[in-house]
Amino acid sequence: MALRNLSKLKIHKFGIRQFSKEANLVSVAVNDKTGVATLNLQRPPVNSLNLEILSEISSTLTDLEKNKTRGLILTSKNEGIFSAGLDIMEMYKPDVERMKKFWTTLQDTWIKLYSCSFPSVALINGHAPAGGCLLALSCEYRVMFKNCTIGLNETQLGIVAPQWFISSMRNVIGQRQTESALTQGRMFKTEEALSIGMIDEVVENNEEGVARAAAFLKRFERIPPMARAMTKKYIRKETIENMVKNREEDLKNFVTYGTQPAVQEYLGAYLQSLKKKSKA
Numbered sequence: 001m002a003l004r005n006l007s008k009l010k011i012h013k014f015g016i017r018q019f020s021k022e023a024n025l026v027s028v029a030v031n032d033k034t035g036v037a038t039l040n041l042q043r044p045p046v047n048s049l050n051l052e053i054l055s056e057i058s059s060t061l062t063d064l065e066k067n068k069t070r071g072l073i074l075t076s077k078n079e080g081i082f083s084a085g086l087d088i089m090e091m092y093k094p095d096v097e098r099m100k101k102f103w104t105t106l107q108d109t110w111i112k113l114y115s116c117s118f119p120s121v122a123l124i125n126g127h128a129p130a131g132g133c134l135l136a137l138s139c140e141y142r143v144m145f146k147n148c149t150i151g152l153n154e155t156q157l158g159i160v161a162p163q164w165f166i167s168s169m170r171n172v173i174g175q176r177q178t179e180s181a182l183t184q185g186r187m188f189k190t191e192e193a194l195s196i197g198m199i200d201e202v203v204e205n206n207e208e209g210v211a212r213a214a215a216f217l218k219r220f221e222r223i224p225p226m227a228r229a230m231t232k233k234y235i236r237k238e239t240i241e242n243m244v245k246n247r248e249e250d251l252k253n254f255v256t257y258g259t260q261p262a263v264q265e266y267l268g269a270y271l272q273s274l275k276k277k278s279k280a
């Protein structure tokens with residue numbers, strides 16, 4: 001078994017090892033035979049990404065890296081919603097200190113996921129707008145349920161996706177499709193996402209999704225992990241370096257832009273529309 005730091009793991013029945021740490025907004029199960037970790041997002045109702053869940057994702061990624069995980073399946077416990085993206089409550093009428101911590105943690109999480117040495121698959125078992133789409137795009141492969149939507153819809157909310165969100169999409173679907181998608185804030189249905197290469201496979205249900213994700217990860221079984229990881233690092237280097245170089249400025253922009261009255265008004269109206277929809 002390639003896993004190290006076993007003090008953090010406890011062995012469960014059926015050959016699944018589970019992190020024993022008190023993480024309640026995510027759960028992690030590591031398959032004892034394959035070394036593949038499944039990271040479940042579990043913040044009902046919609047897995048919106050607030051400071052706490054991002055901190056848990058971030059620390060879990062650190063643990064997986066230390067434990068020499070052989071692969072990651074990132075998915076949701078709430079079938080029907082992969083993640084509703086950033087928790088708008090973190091941006092609406094914010095406490096600026098928390099807002100800064102929130103954004104810094106999002107940056108850290110993205111850096112860890114985007115640059116992780118192990119292969120990663122997003123099993124998108126529900127809608128994946130905005131920040132949810134970012135998480136999926138940061139993985140190396142995407143398997144998605146039918147009848148869901150995915151995309152960076154920020155412009156529809158009156159906000160602007162940061163450069164590193166844009167690069168994450170451009171690196172998957174190319175410049176032209178990204179420009180068209182982002183300027184419209186377009187959400188793609190599963191089949192549309194497949195046709196432009198935003199996702200790689202469509203599945204009917206969780207069982208099939210897990211099998212397809214595992215099949216992708218199995219491709220690397222005979223590839224020396226070091227060579228694989230270094231190759232990924234070289235390919236993603238420029239995108240990561242650009243983000244890291246500009247992260248202070250990115251944080252400043254987020255706070256300056258996010259606290260502007262016009263942006264707050266848009267966010268408030270958007271929150272209202274979401275709440276009205278859920279009450280209708």
Ligand SMILES: CCCCCCCC/C=C\CC(=O)SCCNC(=O)CCNC(=O)[C@H](O)C(C)(C)COP(=O)(O)OP(=O)(O)OC[C@H]1O[C@@H](n2cnc3c(N)ncnc32)[C@H](O)[C@@H]1OP(=O)(O)O
Pocket residue numbers: 045046048081083084085086087088089091127129130131132153154157159160161162254257258259263271274275276277278279
């Ligand atoms: C501040 C400006 C800074 C500038 C740069 C910032 C760049 C930021 C980059 C990314 C931004 C984001 O990620 S913003 C989030 C964008 N997300 C969305 O637009 C998705 C919104 N949600 C939905 O479309 C739907 O909820 C869903 C399709 C994901 C699920 O639909 P469903 O019908 O199942 O659920 P409800 O719509 O009834 O929602 C239930 C419940 O959750 C609340 N909710 C939903 N999404 C969010 C969210 N992202 N943040 C906070 N809260 C959310 C919704 O209001 C309902 O609440 P109530 O039960 O209280 O009514």
